[in-house]
Amino acid sequence: MTLPIAGNWYRATRIDADTTLIIEPHIHVLEQANLWLVEGRDRDMILDTGMGVVPLKPFLDTLRRDPDKPIICVSSHTHIDHIGAVHEFDTRLVHPLEADEMARPSGLHSLFKRDMPERLLQTFLDAGYPPIGEMLIEALPFAGYDPENYRLRGAPATGLLNEGDTVNLGNHLYEVWHLPGHSPGGIGLFERATGILFAADAIYDGPLIYSGPGMSVAAYRETFAKLRTLPVTRVHGGHDPSFDRARMLEIIDAYEKRWDAEA
Ligand SMILES: [Zn+2]
Ligand SMILES: [Zn+2]
Known part of the structure; x- marks a missing residue:
């Protein structure tokens, strides 16, 4: 099978004055994560690092206003599509429940469908993702x-980042929220001053993945209860386009209903 050659591996879209969304458009949609660069007064932050097919940091440095500024890397959780380039950064933060996994990834670590467990492939199909071809890359x-x-x-x-900790970029202060369900140590970053929540894979506007190793519907329900109480105005998820509070509540309602039906 011959794949086309990609012109650019990463695609960046500026979201607001300090926030840039980066995706890997040539990865199958199922593992095409949102990577969030926030440029702060004192330091920059990259939240999640994609698949690690090609180096990420040199690309980020072309985007950053000051490539010499320190940058901290936060891993929202440790699935393959979120920690691929974590090793390129000097400061690497993650929830303690996924620190071992980040140090020595034990889950999916190949681009080939043949290396993906049948059960995992079925989980993705059940969730509503299109089937993948021979590989997770399409170029x-x-x-x-x-x-x-x-x-x-x-x-x-x-x-390590525990619930209640903060990540401080100088002019952006993020509260760490533990949001398990999709993964045991999944975290979100909430900026109370703006109501912006970086929710990673706890909630996004696409098929949520809640049954598989390290996943728990019971934990997911508690995470959703927590999200309902947060004064969120805008959600930047781990996949798919961003959305507002009303849409967040719609998504939560839909999954709670689904889980009630499946229970
Ligand atoms: Zn993901
Ligand atoms: Zn994930």
């Missing part, structure tokens, strides 16, 4: 790239 990053050589490297955390 090569450059001529001569060999997808067989892809590795999910991971990297040990340099610090």
